[in-house]
Every structure is written in structure tokens, then in C-alpha cells.
Amino acid sequence: xxxxxxxxxxxxxxxxxxxxxxxxxxxxxxxxxxxxxxxxxxxxxxxxxxxxxxxxxxxxxxxxxxxxxxxxxxxxxxxxxxxxxxxxxxxxxxxxxxxxxxxxxxxxxxxxxxxxxxxxxxxxxxxxxxxxxxxxxxxxxxxxxxxxxxxxxxxxxxxxxxxxxxxxxxxxxxxxxxxxxxxxxxxxxxxxxxxxxxxxxxxxxxxxxxxxxxxxxxxxxxxxxxxxxxxxxxxxxxxxxxxxxxxxxxxxxxxxxxxxxxxxxxxxxxxxxxxxxxxxxxxxxxxxxxxxxxxxxxxxxxxxxxxxxxxxxxxxxxxxxxxxxxxxxxxxxxxxxxxxxxxxxxxxxxxxxxxxxxxxxxxxxxxxxxxxxxxxxxxxxxxxxxxxxxxxxxxxxxxxxxxxxxxxxxxxxxxxxxxxxxxxxxxxxxxxxxxxxxxxxxxxxxxxxxxxxxxxxxxxxxxxxxxxxxxxxxxxxxxxxxxxxxxxxxxxxxxxxxxxxxxxxxxxxxxxxxxxxxxxxxxxxxxxxxxxxxxxxxxxxxxxxxxxxxxxxxxxxxxxxxxxxxxxxxxxxxxxxxxxxxxxxxxxxxxxxxxxxxxxxxxxxxxxxxxxxxxxxxxxxxxxxxxxxxxxxxxxxxxxxxxxxxxxxxxxxxxxxxxxxxxxxxxxxxxxx
Numbered sequence: 001x002x003x004x005x006x007x008x009x010x011x012x013x014x015x016x017x018x019x020x021x022x023x024x025x026x027x028x029x030x031x032x033x034x035x036x037x038x039x040x041x042x043x044x045x046x047x048x049x050x051x052x053x054x055x056x057x058x059x060x061x062x063x064x065x066x067x068x069x070x071x072x073x074x075x076x077x078x079x080x081x082x083x084x085x086x087x088x089x090x091x092x093x094x095x096x097x098x099x100x101x102x103x104x105x106x107x108x109x110x111x112x113x114x115x116x117x118x119x120x121x122x123x124x125x126x127x128x129x130x131x132x133x134x135x136x137x138x139x140x141x142x143x144x145x146x147x148x149x150x151x152x153x154x155x156x157x158x159x160x161x162x163x164x165x166x167x168x169x170x171x172x173x174x175x176x177x178x179x180x181x182x183x184x185x186x187x188x189x190x191x192x193x194x195x196x197x198x199x200x201x202x203x204x205x206x207x208x209x210x211x212x213x214x215x216x217x218x219x220x221x222x223x224x225x226x227x228x229x230x231x232x233x234x235x236x237x238x239x240x241x242x243x244x245x246x247x248x249x250x251x252x253x254x255x256x257x258x259x260x261x262x263x264x265x266x267x268x269x270x271x272x273x274x275x276x277x278x279x280x281x282x283x284x285x286x287x288x289x290x291x292x293x294x295x296x297x298x299x300x301x302x303x304x305x306x307x308x309x310x311x312x313x314x315x316x317x318x319x320x321x322x323x324x325x326x327x328x329x330x331x332x333x334x335x336x337x338x339x340x341x342x343x344x345x346x347x348x349x350x351x352x353x354x355x356x357x358x359x360x361x362x363x364x365x366x367x368x369x370x371x372x373x374x375x376x377x378x379x380x381x382x383x384x385x386x387x388x389x390x391x392x393x394x395x396x397x398x399x400x401x402x403x404x405x406x407x408x409x410x411x412x413x414x415x416x417x418x419x420x421x422x423x424x425x426x427x428x429x430x431x432x433x434x435x436x437x438x439x440x441x442x443x444x445x446x447x448x449x450x451x452x453x454x455x456x457x458x459x460x461x462x463x464x465x466x467x468x469x470x471x472x473x474x475x476x477x478x479x480x481x482x483x484x485x486x487x488x489x490x491x492x493x494x495x496x497x498x499x500x501x502x503x504x505x506x507x508x509x510x511x512x513x514x515x516x517x518x519x520x521x522x523x524x525x526x527x528x529x530x531x532x533x534x535x536x537x538x539x540x541x542x543x544x545x546x547x548x549x550x551x552x553x554x555x556x557x558x559x560x561x562x563x564x565x566x567x568x569x570x571x572x573x574x575x576x577x578x579x580x581x582x583x584x585x586x587x588x589x590x591x592x593x594x595x596x597x598x599x600x601x602x603x604x605x606x607x608x609x610x611x612x613x614x615x616x617x618x619x620x621x622x623x624x625x626x627x628x629x630x631x632x633x634x635x636x637x638x639x640x641x642x643x644x645x646x647x648x649x650x651x652x653x654x655x656x657x658x659x660x661x662x663x664x665x666x667x668x669x670x671x672x673x
Contacts, residue, residue: 004061008047014040019071020081023064030089032060035078039069054294056560060093075332083306093293095303106131106140108200113189114182115196117144117153131203148178150236151199255279257320261362262300263370266545267291270370271304274362288373290561302327309340317341322350383563384427390564394556397536401510402426406571408514409450410579416586419454420579424571436582448522455526462507507535514572516541516548524550540572599645606633621646
């Protein structure tokens with residue numbers, strides 16, 4: 001690990017002008033490329049005390065052994081040079097988007113004597129017109145099949161074309177009218193190129209004028225009583241309209257724009273792009289990246305723009321680019337995009353209307369792409385094994401933690417304090433063994449004390465199972481306020497049918513808490529008080545993703561690309577989700593509570609039976625004890641309890657709507673409207 005002060009340039013050496021800089025490691029490999037309006041100010045930020053740097057930045061500057069820079073004339077040149085160097089050197093600490101799949105394009109080879117329509121993937125070639133990208137190759141083939149009726153452009157390979165020319169007989173498409181058959185001279189090269197250009201114009205969005213022209217030809221043919229030709233033109237119109245229906249209309253003003261949206265967490269980000277041409281969504285694509293550098297949303301947008309348009313020119317760069325956040329130097333980026341297009345490009349954030357609505361859709365696709373990526377990553381056996389091994393090595397465990405339990409505390413300003421416990425086995429969530437806790441030992445907000453209470457309660461049960469026979473009854477589960485996270489309202493006995501204890505009766509190899517040193521210390525203290533010393537404890541602090549262990553002043557720092565850190569983050573996030581879901585449910589239930597909720601021992605089934613029998617709480621309140629006993633499942637003792645509880649909860653006077661003077665009646669659920 002290098003000391004950044006050992007290669008820090010002298011203040012007078014760094015120019016105060018735009019430029020691009022490279023950090024190199026001890027082997028002279030480029031590990032990071034960046035750009036700046038002022039090289040002097042930007043590079044000075046990297047040579048602060050390590051404690052004040054973002055962990056990712058601190059890792060980069062301690063890995064580097066030297067820094068060098070290149071001065072350029074403008075910020076647009078700096079942006080272009082930065083992109084070129086990132087492509088050339090592939091630095092390990094730069095954000096690099098990777099395609100989540102190889103997207104197919106509809107391509108027209110205008111660089112050939114007889115242009116060909118085909119599906120293409122990979123790098124774009126000069127002289128070829130591209131449309132898309134499409135989600136699936138079959139979608140391209142369906143569109144082409146519909147359009148070949150109107151634009152019979154060549155689709156065959158060079159070998160098939162040459163063979164047909166040699167034998168003087170076209171292929172099947174030539175016989176059925178879906179190819180103009182230039183191979184046998186039915187059309188001249190000029191006529192075939194004109195067909196290809198019309199095809200490209202239609203695909204580029206210039207559809208209205210062409211459809212109107214065919215409609216006029218159809219009407220003219222009908223007036224001249226050329227009914228067969230009119231019918232063929234009618235079918236051509238229907239085929240083109242059907243092809244257009246495959247691309248949804250999103251804007252009515254024939255807008256050409258790309259919409260870019262992001263979904264991100266602490267470690268990864270996904271970007272989705274919708275390509276809109278002529279007011280229709282013509283293509284969609286996306287990437288996923290590891291956040292190996294300290295970068296915010298604006299920085300991710302800038303990287304995405306470089307990735308998307310770095311190799312594009314002309315109309316491939318649209319007039320309008322809509323983004324969720326503007327890059328730090330939006331004017332320079334706009335200028336760079338304009339230089340790629342050859343005319344002005346509007347780079348902005350949509351604020352209202354259809355464009356903002358479509359941006360919401362793109363953002364939803366980005367979130368789904370990130371979720372799908374995480375799911376695929378988590379389901380890979382090799383990846384999970386590596387993650388568990390990395391955790392074991394980082395925490396110095398004797399073996400991989402095959403069972404991990406994570407605890408989180410949730411509350412709203414000290415009210416409805418709850419906790420969650422989630423279980424991961426072999427790197428996968430076991431939702432049937434999730435548990436939820438109500439904090440009962442005290443009132444108010446104290447996350448450390450709450451964590452101590454929850455850990456104590458969970459492992460007291462584990463010890464009790466060892467002492468007794470491995471059986472855990474329902475009443476005991478209810479007494480502690482713990483609920484089953486997999487089956488609603490059920491805390492089952494911890495025995496399988498063959499008598500063996502369920503997995504929940506076993507302790508975890510690793511206990512994770514959501515928090516830093518205080519929460520870790522509380523969990524460790526709870527285990528010590530119970531005499532448990534064979535369970536490893538750690539905490540994951542959300543702000544910097546630091547892993548804390550008991551009785552250590554410094555955190556364990558796992559690499560940002562570590563599968564172990566990724567697994568710990570998933571466990572922690574799942575515990576947080578489960579806790580906050582329970583906390584919100586409790587809060588909602590408390591707000592909706594009615595008089596019957598105060599009756600001890602009265603469950604939901606018997607509450608519903610009472611309301612169904614009497615029709616409303618108001619009628620139930622006026623009923624006698626004998627009438628309440630008529631309800632199935634309600635005994636006399638319960639009826640007396642219900643009557644007493646409703647009498648205590650009865651309002652002193654009817655509520656009145658002061659605006660209308662109406663008496664507000666109680667509804668069927670016992671709350672007021």
C-alpha cells in the first residue's frame with residue numbers, strides 16, 4: 001500500500017487549466033482516469049488525509065504509485081480524451097457499464113451495391129444504417145417480414161445472392177414478392193437502392209407522408225377500376241400499420257429523444273435507455289455496473305452518456321437527451337454531444353407531462369433490471385460459495401458461515417418499536433424462518449438497548465431448546481411477542497414429523513446486526529450474558545458499508561467488488577425491509593383500531609362473527625349479553641367481557657359534523673367516518 005504523499009506533485013507543478021489525469025500503480029498500469037476544469041483543484045482533493053476521503057477514493061490513492069496529466073484547450077476536449085483513455089486502458093477504479101446482454105439491431109447495409117436488411121449484433125460498422133436496439137431478434141424478423149411486402153429489399157446472404165445470380169433464378173422470396181430480385185436483374189441497382197432508402201426513411205419515423213402517398217395511389221387505382229392493384233396497396237397499408245403498432249406511440253409531436261434512467265444502491269447501478277424516434281419507442285437497452293469509484297447519480301449519468309454516444313455520430317445522437325440528473329459540467333457534456341451529432345443537442349431533466357411520465361417508466365425498468373441482476377448473481381452457487389469464503393477470511397472464522405442471522409430495529413420517532421430477524425442459509429434467504437419482535441422491555445427510542453433485548457430473547461429460546469426436548473410451544477412464542485415471518489400468525493413447534501428439531505433450533509455461525517460499534521457491542525454483551533461464545537458477531541454500517549467486529553476500534557474493509565460484502569449487504573437490506581414492513585403494518589393497525597380491539601382474548605375470527613351478526617358496532621353495543629351469546633363461538637364470559645369493553649368505550653355524546661350538522665355514525669368496523 002503506497003503512501004499518497006510519496007508521489008504527490010508539488011503545488012506549482014499542477015496547471016490551473018482543463019485537462020485529464022491518470023493514476024498509475026507500481027507496475028505502471030493505469031488504474032484511474034479522470035477529467036477536471038482545473039487540474040490543480042481536482043488533484044488536490046486526492047491528497048487529503050485518508051480519513052477524510054471516501055473509502056473507494058482512499059483505496060484508489062493508496063493503490064496508485066504515481067499521477068500524471070495532460071492539458072487540453074477546452075472541457076469538451078477533456079471529456080473526449082477521458083472517454084478515449086477509459087476505452088484504451090480499462091482502468092480498474094473507473095465505472096464501466098457492461099451490457100446485460102448483446103442487443104440485436106435492424107441493420108441496412110447501405111455500403112453495399114445491393115443493400116441488405118438483416119439482424120446485426122456487436123460493434124457498428126461504417127456505412128450501415130442501424131435501427132433499434134430491439135429486445136429480441138424475433139421482433140426484428142417479424143417487423144421485417146411485414147415491411148418486405150411494401151419494401152422488397154434484399155435479405156439474403158452474399159452466398160445465396162451469388163448463387164441465384166449464377167443460375168438465373170431468384171430465391172423463394174423473389175417468387176412470392178417479398179424481394180425485388182436484383183440478383184436476376186428484375187430491378188436495377190439504383191431502383192433497389194431507392195427501395196432501401198425508403199425502407200430506412202420509414203424505419204426512421206417518416207411514416208405519415210409515405211402512408212398518405214400509398215393511400216392516394218390506392219384511391220387512384222380504385223377510380224381507374226384497377227381493383228387488384230388497389231387491393232394490393234390496401235394490404236400494403238395494413239402491413240405497414242401493423243408494423244407501426246409494434247412500436248408504441250409515446251409522444252404526439254414526432255419527438256426524437258433518448259431517455260436515460262438509473263437505479264442504484266451502495267455497490268451497483270443499472271441504467272436503462274429508451275430510444276424514441278418519431279414519437280415512438282424504437283428500442284431499449286441497459287447496462288449494469290459496479291460502483292468501484294466514489295460517484296453520485298450525476299457522475300453515473302455522465303459515464304452512461306460517454307458509453308452510449310462515444311462511438312456514435314450524426315442522427316444516432318438524438319436532438320434531445322433526457323436524464324434524471326445533469327452532469328457536473330452539463331454545458332461541456334452538451335457541447336460534446338453536439339459535436340458528435342453535428343448540431344445542437346438538448347440535455348435536460350424532464351419536469352412535467354408525457355416525457356416525465358415516460359421517464360418514470362424507464363426508471364421502473366432500471367429498477368427491475370437491477371433487481372434481476374442481483375437475483376441472478378445471488379442464485380449462482382459458485383458466487384455464493386466465494387462470498388461465504390470471503391466473509392470467513394475477513395472475519396477470521398474457522399469455517400464458512402453457512403447460516404447467517406441478521407437483526408434490525410425499526411421505529412417511527414420512538415413509537416411502534418419493532419425488530420426483525422432474517423435467516424440466510426448457504427447464501428440464500430430462508431423466508432420461512434424469518435421472525436419479528438415487539439420491543440417490550442422499555443418504551444422510547446434506544447436502538448442499542450433494543451438490539452440487546454432482541455438478541456437476548458432469541459438466544460434464551462435457543463438455550464431453552466437445548467435444556468428441554470427441542471419443543472417450543474405456541475403460548476411461549478406469543479408471550480414474547482415474536483411472529484413467524486413465513487406463515488402469517490403462526491409460531492409452530494420446532495420439530496419435524498420425524499422428531500428432529502427444525503433448523504431454527506440451531507444457532508447461526510454468524511450474527512449480523514444493522515449498525516456500527518454500539519449495536520455490535522450490545523449484541524456481543526447479550527451473548528456473553530447468556531454464556532454463548534461460539535457465535536461470531538459483526539455489524540454492517542450503511543453509510544460507508546464498513547464491517548465492524550466486537551472490541552475493535554477500526555472496521556474490517558472488504559473490497560467494493562467483494563462478493564462477501566455484497567452478500568452481507570443483501571442480508572442487511574433484507575432485515576431492514578422486513579423490519580420496516582412490520583413497523584408500518586403495526587402503525588397502520590394502531591391507527592385503524594376499533595373498540596373491539598381492546599377486548600382481551602377476542603381474535604379476528606370472532607370479531608368478524610360479531611360484526612356480521614349485528615351489522616355494526618353501534619348495534620352490538622346496544623345488544624344484551626344473552627343476544628351476544630347467540631353468536632356462534634361466543635360464550636357467556638366472553639359476551640360479558642365484550643359488553644363491558646364496549647360500555648367503557650362508548651362515546652359520551654354523538655359526534656357531529658360541524659359543517660353540515662349531521663350526526664356521524666359508526667361504521668361496521670367500529671371507527672368513525
